[in-house]
Amino acid sequence: MASLAVLTGAAxxxxxxxxxxxxxxxLHDGLLGLSGTSSDIVVRHVRLPRxxxxxxxxxxxxxxxxxxxxxxxxxxxxxxxxxxxAGAAGAIIAGISLFGVGSLSxxxxxxxxxGALAAVAVYAVGGAGRDGATPVKLAMAGxxxxxxxxxxxxxxxxxxxxxxxRYRFWVIGSLARADLATVAQAVPFAVAGVVLAVVLxxxxxxxxxxxxxxxxLGARPGATRVTGLVAVVAxxxxxxxxxxxxxxxxxxxxxxxxxxxxxxxxxxxxxxxLLAAGLVLLADVAGRVVIAPEEVQIGVMAAIVGGPVFLHLxxxxxxxxx
Amino acid sequence: xxxxxxxxxxxxxxxxSVCALTLVACGGPPQxxxxxxxxxxxxxxxxNCGIPVTVPGPPERIYALYxxxxxxxxxxxLTDRLVGTAFLDARVLDGYAEAQSRVPxxxxxxxxxxxxxxxxxxxVAGYNGVFAAGxxxxxxxxxxxxxxxxxxxxxxxLCPSGDGRSDEAIDPASVxxxxxxxxxxxxxxxxxxxxxxxxxxxxxRTGVEAVRERVAGKPSPRVAILxxxxxxxxxxxxxxxxxSRVLEMAGATNxxxxxxxxxxxxxxxxxxxxxxxxxxxxxTCCDASYTVADGAADVARIRGDPALSGSxxxxxxxxxxxxxxxxxxxxxxxxxxxxxxxxxHPR
Numbered sequence: 001m002a003s004l005a006v007l008t009g010a011a012x013x014x015x016x017x018x019x020x021x022x023x024x025x026x027l028h029d030g031l032l033g034l035s036g037t038s039s040d041i042v043v044r045h046v047r048l049p050r051x052x053x054x055x056x057x058x059x060x061x062x063x064x065x066x067x068x069x070x071x072x073x074x075x076x077x078x079x080x081x082x083x084x085x086a087g088a089a090g091a092i093i094a095g096i097s098l099f100g101v102g103s104l105s106x107x108x109x110x111x112x113x114x115g116a117l118a119a120v121a122v123y124a125v126g127g128a129g130r131d132g133a134t135p136v137k138l139a140m141a142g143x144x145x146x147x148x149x150x151x152x153x154x155x156x157x158x159x160x161x162x163x164x165x166r167y168r169f170w171v172i173g174s175l176a177r178a179d180l181a182t183v184a185q186a187v188p189f190a191v192a193g194v195v196l197a198v199v200l201x202x203x204x205x206x207x208x209x210x211x212x213x214x215x216x217l218g219a220r221p222g223a224t225r226v227t228g229l230v231a232v233v234a235x236x237x238x239x240x241x242x243x244x245x246x247x248x249x250x251x252x253x254x255x256x257x258x259x260x261x262x263x264x265x266x267x268x269x270x271x272x273x274l275l276a277a278g279l280v281l282l283a284d285v286a287g288r289v290v291i292a293p294e295e296v297q298i299g300v301m302a303a304i305v306g307g308p309v310f311l312h313l314x315x316x317x318x319x320x321x322x
Numbered sequence: 323x324x325x326x327x328x329x330x331x332x333x334x335x336x337x338x339s340v341c342a343l344t345l346v347a348c349g350g351p352p353q354x355x356x357x358x359x360x361x362x363x364x365x366x367x368x369x370n371c372g373i374p375v376t377v378p379g380p381p382e383r384i385y386a387l388y389x390x391x392x393x394x395x396x397x398x399x400l401t402d403r404l405v406g407t408a409f410l411d412a413r414v415l416d417g418y419a420e421a422q423s424r425v426p427x428x429x430x431x432x433x434x435x436x437x438x439x440x441x442x443x444x445x446v447a448g449y450n451g452v453f454a455a456g457x458x459x460x461x462x463x464x465x466x467x468x469x470x471x472x473x474x475x476x477x478x479x480l481c482p483s484g485d486g487r488s489d490e491a492i493d494p495a496s497v498x499x500x501x502x503x504x505x506x507x508x509x510x511x512x513x514x515x516x517x518x519x520x521x522x523x524x525x526x527r528t529g530v531e532a533v534r535e536r537v538a539g540k541p542s543p544r545v546a547i548l549x550x551x552x553x554x555x556x557x558x559x560x561x562x563x564x565x566s567r568v569l570e571m572a573g574a575t576n577x578x579x580x581x582x583x584x585x586x587x588x589x590x591x592x593x594x595x596x597x598x599x600x601x602x603x604x605x606t607c608c609d610a611s612y613t614v615a616d617g618a619a620d621v622a623r624i625r626g627d628p629a630l631s632g633s634x635x636x637x638x639x640x641x642x643x644x645x646x647x648x649x650x651x652x653x654x655x656x657x658x659x660x661x662x663x664x665x666x667h668p669r
Contacts, residue, residue: 046595162608177555288590293589
């Protein structure tokens, strides 16, 4: 309930607060009327797309983070742990420098493919050896593959000044670029990710009991991990496509849910999605007002807002075991 | 769109020993200060951005960084003394195309090593970032270069309040055409060509006056100079950017002129909608081949932004290509003002 309240509040704030204040009447007209006044345009072409993009990206980040944490049984995991972020960043840099991709809609596809390839690599490396892709080995493989891809990416980016500037805008994470077309384009991937998440709910609970117990309960750890990876790639890829690789939200939201509310995945997954979406929207709203008329990107605000909250959780509560 | 920030980090202190080998005249006794425009430029001291610059004689090996500095050296007739040029924002002015083709040119800023390898005795920069203590464009502070016997100069209207500082420390009152004139005169004396500099100032005054007369008494439209960034946000040229002065000379005002503190301010789309500028200019930048025609893509992106679809400038088709180079403080100002005037006050 609290998550839902936070999210609703955040969504309303996201529509109401911005560079210039809007009255409730203007907001109502902007959403439902078609008069074409400047306040309507602000609502329709700036605030509504931003809010929807934030909702979508936030839900995806929360779900992806929760699944990644469940999959690796690591409370500090996120999409980044499985190499997805690094892969997406690397592929986008390759797209810009080798193929001259210039638009955000072009970045989307490179990001998804790169994230998927990195996840496959992580699974292949982590799956080597007798006992297969155990959670610990997956996390280790993710860290190794990420480090490899990121160092290569840095090498390329640091040698090319223009590339660096463009990469910088992409990598920081922002909703300013949001438009309804990109959001609509991303919805199918998000839906696919959500469907997989629903499939995963029970299996993740089994994984949480440990490999052997899970197996004895009829869970198939291998299938779960593959499904989970696909879900994380789809969800994190969608969020990245819409808002860039927003750091921290995917880590904090599920962690907070586990610490404050519930540990069963049928609660953790939906609550993480709601909370993460609320966080993303709040970060975006805060970014619009702190140094208005300038804006602070959401990636920066999420870290500033989320960091202390996370430290607080870690200090007061025991780290929720998985 | 990238404008003067990037990944190219200057080489740091490790190169000092190399510098010592490549340079002469380190740590000689200070020259007696004199601001007399001595013929031949012997022993001249001029103050630039609060720092005394003393040359023992007219510098013979000049390195020019950024468009305004490069064009100014050509305009002073010193093309043959250029040992290096770097980082043009656009094609040089027509009169200097042939001259520029004769001098070494780097599209990126040189590293400190590359700069010193050209063995310059004078470095003139059209932007303060290269002499900042840190940041993506920093090459070396002016004090460090002076210690190596290399004299330095920054285009006046971009003077930071102290060596090693950058945009954040520009005195807004100094961003004026008068500063450009004073700067040119000082530079002319240091380089041993005071008469040529005086003539240049006279020509610039004449050019600016011609534009001012043409637009005198006309209503002053509100113009925004927009840089569209890859993340979908916009940056605007603020009141301390020389672009504001160019607009004023052309009989227009900067719709974001009240913003100060930095030359470029990242504003949200809502702010652009709310201020509803009458005219939008792009800030097309950063290739030695660019002409105003290369701004077409920037214009198309701004026109295609649904958030700006209701703005006066877009509805009335008043989004025009404009070059970043034409916002710079320097000898392009009259031509730049004329271009703006032709857009906002068509004949």
